[in-house]
Amino acid sequence: MAGCTGIAPPTRHSSDCGAAALQNKIGLPVTGSSADDVRVGGAPVRSKGDVRVIAPGQAVIHNYSDARLNLETDGRGNLKRAVCG
DSSP states (O other): OTTOOOOOOOOOOSOOOSOGGGGGGTTSBEEOSSTTTOEETTEEOOOSSOEEEEOTTOOOOOOOOTTOEEEEEOTTSBEEEEEEO
16 A cells, blocks of 8 residues: 555664673573673673663563663573663
């Protein structure tokens, strides 16, 4: 249909939310639940924005924020994946 446009996906910037620094910490325990207290392998996590810890099967809102660090954990609470969004 002429004049109809789709919604553009969010723009993904090249800035890193802190996920790149955690790629070598996959498999280490994640503790805490906010940017103020979350740790991976006992070390504090540095992020440019919010930090969201996501357990297996946990429902999350899919609103993209390039500054937010998402820490996905496995069933034992260990880091499975760290991504911006």
